[in-house]
Amino acid sequence: MAILVPQLINLCAALMLLLAFAMLSQRRIVSLVDLYALQGAVLSISTAIVAFSSGLSHLYYSAALSFVLKAALLPWILQRLIARLGVRWDREPLLNIPSTMLVGIVLVVFAFGLAQPVAHMATTIARGTLGVALAVILLSFLMMITRSKAISQVVGFLAMENGLFFAATSATYGMPMVVELGIALDVLVGVAILGVFFFQIREQFDSLDLQHLEKLKEDDP
DSSP states (O other): OTTHHHHHHHHHHHHHHHHHHHHHHOOBHHHHHHHHHHHHHHHHHHHHHHHHHHTOTHHHHHHHHHIIIIIIIHHHHHHHHHHHHTOOBOOOOSSOHHHHHHHHHHHHHHHHHHHHHHHHHOOSTTGGGHHHHHHHHHHHHHHHHHOOBHHHHHHHHHHHHHHHHHHHHHHHSOOOHHHHHHHHHHHHHHHHHHHHHHHHHHHHHSSOBTHHHHHHHHHOO
C-alpha cells in the first residue's frame, strides 16, 4: 500500500493539471464550472490520500471541507448565477485557443523548473507534485487575464486557489484548520459579493463583458 500511495497522488496531480488545461481551452461557461467542480473533487481525493499516508487526522477534515466547498457549494452557486444571468458562452479570448495552450505549455515548463529546487528540500510524500501545483496556479492566472467574461475570471481565481491549496498539501501537509476555515469563509463571502457585482454589471450594461468597464474608464474625462 505504501508503494501505491505516491502513484495515486501523482495520478491526482496529473488530473489536476489536465483539468487546468481543459478549463483554459473551455469557452462554454457551464462546462467551465463543471470542470472546476471536478478539479475540486480531485483535490479532495488527493488531500484524503495524503491524510491516509501521513496519519494526520486534520487533513481528513480539510478534504471534507474542500469537497463540500469546491466540488458542491461553490459550483452550485455559480450555476445558479449563470442560470439567472443567462450567460452561456464566453467571447473569443484575448488569445485564440491554440496560442493560449502554447503559452500554457511554456508556463508548465517554467513552473516545473522553478519548483524543482524547492521540491528537493521538502520532506513530504507529495513533494514531487509541487511543480504541478505551481503550474495549476499559473494556468489559472493565464485564464483570468485572457478571458473577458466576469464569471470566467472568477472561476479562474477559484481554480488558482485550488492550486494554492494543492501546493500547501504537497509541501507542508496542509494549513492549520483555523486558517482553512477562515479562507473558506472569505471565499464564500467573496463569491457572494461578486454575485451582486455581476447583477450590477448586467443591469448597467446588459452584458457581463468586462470590456464595457474599460470603455467606461476611457470615456471618463
